[in-house]
Every structure is written in structure tokens, then in C-alpha cells.
Amino acid sequence: MDSLRYELLSWVANLKIAWGYHTGMKFGYFLRPGITYEGMVDLAQHAEELGLHGAYLNDHVLGLFREEKMPFLEAMTTLAAVGVQTKKIRLGHITIFNGLRNPAYLAKTISTLDNLFKGRYDTILGAGWMKKEYEGYDLTGNGKGVPPGWKRADLLIETIKIIKGMTQSPEFSYKSKYWKLDEAYNYPLSLQQPMPVIVGGSKPRTVRAAVKYADGVNALCVGRGLGALRDVKYLLDSALDKYDKSQDEFGFSGFDHMVWHYGSTEEYEKGARDTAERFRRPVETVNQDLFMGTTEVLIEKFRKAEDMGVDTMIIFVRPTGDVKLAKENLSRFRDEVISQL
Numbered sequence: 001m002d003s004l005r006y007e008l009l010s011w012v013a014n015l016k017i018a019w020g021y022h023t024g025m026k027f028g029y030f031l032r033p034g035i036t037y038e039g040m041v042d043l044a045q046h047a048e049e050l051g052l053h054g055a056y057l058n059d060h061v062l063g064l065f066r067e068e069k070m071p072f073l074e075a076m077t078t079l080a081a082v083g084v085q086t087k088k089i090r091l092g093h094i095t096i097f098n099g100l101r102n103p104a105y106l107a108k109t110i111s112t113l114d115n116l117f118k119g120r121y122d123t124i125l126g127a128g129w130m131k132k133e134y135e136g137y138d139l140t141g142n143g144k145g146v147p148p149g150w151k152r153a154d155l156l157i158e159t160i161k162i163i164k165g166m167t168q169s170p171e172f173s174y175k176s177k178y179w180k181l182d183e184a185y186n187y188p189l190s191l192q193q194p195m196p197v198i199v200g201g202s203k204p205r206t207v208r209a210a211v212k213y214a215d216g217v218n219a220l221c222v223g224r225g226l227g228a229l230r231d232v233k234y235l236l237d238s239a240l241d242k243y244d245k246s247q248d249e250f251g252f253s254g255f256d257h258m259v260w261h262y263g264s265t266e267e268y269e270k271g272a273r274d275t276a277e278r279f280r281r282p283v284e285t286v287n288q289d290l291f292m293g294t295t296e297v298l299i300e301k302f303r304k305a306e307d308m309g310v311d312t313m314i315i316f317v318r319p320t321g322d323v324k325l326a327k328e329n330l331s332r333f334r335d336e337v338i339s340q341l
Helices: 001-020 037-049 075-083 103-116 131-136 149-168 205-211 228-242 265-279 281-287 294-306 325-336
Strands: 026-031 053-056 090-093 121-126 169-177 181-186 197-200 216-218 252-261 312-318
Touching: 026 037, 037 075, 037 205, 037 325, 053 075, 053 121, 053 312, 075 090, 075 103, 090 325, 103 121, 103 149, 103 265, 121 149, 149 169, 149 197, 149 205, 197 205, 197 252, 205 216, 205 228, 216 265, 228 252, 228 281, 228 294, 252 265, 252 294, 252 325, 312 325
Parallel strands: 026 053, 026 312, 053 090, 090 121, 121 197, 197 216, 216 252, 252 312
Antiparallel strands: 169 181
16 A cells, blocks of 8 residues: 555656646755765766756765765766766755865856856855865965854855856956956856855854845754754844845755655654754754654645745755665655655
8 A cells, every 4th residue: 555655646746847836845965975976976867857956966075074084076076077967957066165266266167067067057155164174185275274264254255256256257357355366267157147156054144145245045954954944044034134135036945964754653753862862952852843754744844944935955865875775765755745845
């Protein structure tokens, strides 16, 4: 009976996508768990076949936390190679590490990717934070390490201005405290005109900068889920009011690569207890906020995100062990959760 129900849900979900009936929250898919180039291509093409909005890769030079020495392909070159193996799905980085590249060179790269993908590149820019990357690659020169938060915020704003300028003008000059561009050439321009820029971050100044200079904000939800979205929503509403903008003209998205889709209430309850212990949170908070649960619970949680004005969620559905399992998890999530939103 469960098999028949799943086949029916899958058929209905495919029909909705084919006929353009799915008009709710958009979902993007996180590609890094594919690990190899072949694995990421497989995941991106599968997400495209399922009708997802986008496929995204994080922009780091090493694995995070306990996985620093795992195989970790460079993000710009890898996404370029993955993206040309797709046809419709949007592509982007979640998020671009601002401190890793000269901003003019980054603007050139963004324009190139947008041309390679025929106007399907999403620019999501973050200030950067990882000490091991700043120190290991000496990104600030002479062993200075991670810049203070205020400076990273300043540099983020400068990069937004340079990306906006260079993607719209083939010869762009710019002078500020940090950068001086003298007729920086950018032929060809990005296909998207103007090129939207989304800012990844949740600090008050970052959200204000996103509203003032960019086109959207993306909130990191890992470990906090709806709680993170509520906090950013509060800051976003204040900034939109300050700069006399409406949320209708400004994007609000989230990123969570720890979405757990359980097949039974018993599995969910055990998973919630384990997660509460891992993150040192009350199990009630986990149940209320984190994007984990049975089909019905996840639908309710993502609807709450929609009610906050969240238009897009970039996710990875766990558990995972290999690409085959990841694809199966995503298919089930599309059929049972996305199709109901």
C-alpha cells in the first residue's frame, strides 16, 4: 500500500511541475555531499529532472569542522563544469566567500558563469568567516589572519557595488577606501541585466547592507531552522522600513543542509532527541524549529517559513551515505513535501 501511495504522489508531483502548477516556495539543492565531480553532476541533473529551482555549491577551499581533510573541489571551476551539464536549473554558490578573491576578478567570473549558464547564475555573496582558510591561504597577506567583523562588512559592501557596476558596464572605474579600479574591462557583460545580488548573513549590519545595496538576503538555518529565519525576518522588516522598501521587491531565502525527512513518528522522536543532545538544545526547541520530522511535520514547518515571506529554501535531505541514497531522499522529499506546498 505504501508503495502504491508513493507512486501516486510521485505521479502527481511530476504532473504539477510539467504543467507549471507548483507555485509555492522554491527549493534549491546543495551539491557538496556529492563529493566528486561525477557525484555532483549526478545530483544536479537529478534535481533538474525533479523540477527543483536551483543547484548550489558552497565556496570553501577545505572541508568544514571535523572534515577538513576530505576531498574538496574548488567551487568556481567545479560549478562551471557541473553547470554546463544542465539545461534549465539555476546554479549558484551558497555562499561566495568574499575574502577569497579580488572583487573585480569576482565580477568578471560571475559574468562568465552567467554566460556559460545562459542567464541561470545566482549570485549569493557572504563576508567569509573561516579562520583556517584565512590563515592557511594567508588571504589578507603577511599573516594578518581573519579581518575584524566591521572590516569584512565594509569589504562586503564594496564588493556588492563592484559586482553591480561591472556586470552592467563593460568599462568600470571605482575608487574607495579599499579598492581603486581604473577602467576595469568586462566583456561580455552578464546576460541578466541587472545582475541580482543576494547577501548571505544574519548580523544586523549585514542585513541592513543587503537591503540598502543588494536584492535579497539568505539566512543560514543549520542548527536553528525556523528560529534563524525569525531572527533575520525581524532585522529584515526593520531594514526594509528604514530604506522604504517592501518585501515584495526583496528576496528572502534560507539554507539548511541538515533537513531530516523521517518515515515514522518513532524515528522522528529518536532523531529529535539525538539532535537536541548534539546541539545542546531543549528537545522542544528542536521539535518546534528545526527542519526535521515526518512528512506532515515538515510540510507544516516549511509553510511557517512561507508565512514569514521566505521564497526559496536551499536544502540537503538526510540521511546520506552515497549519491544513490541522496537521490532517493530528494525524490521522496519532492513527492511528499514540496508537492504539498
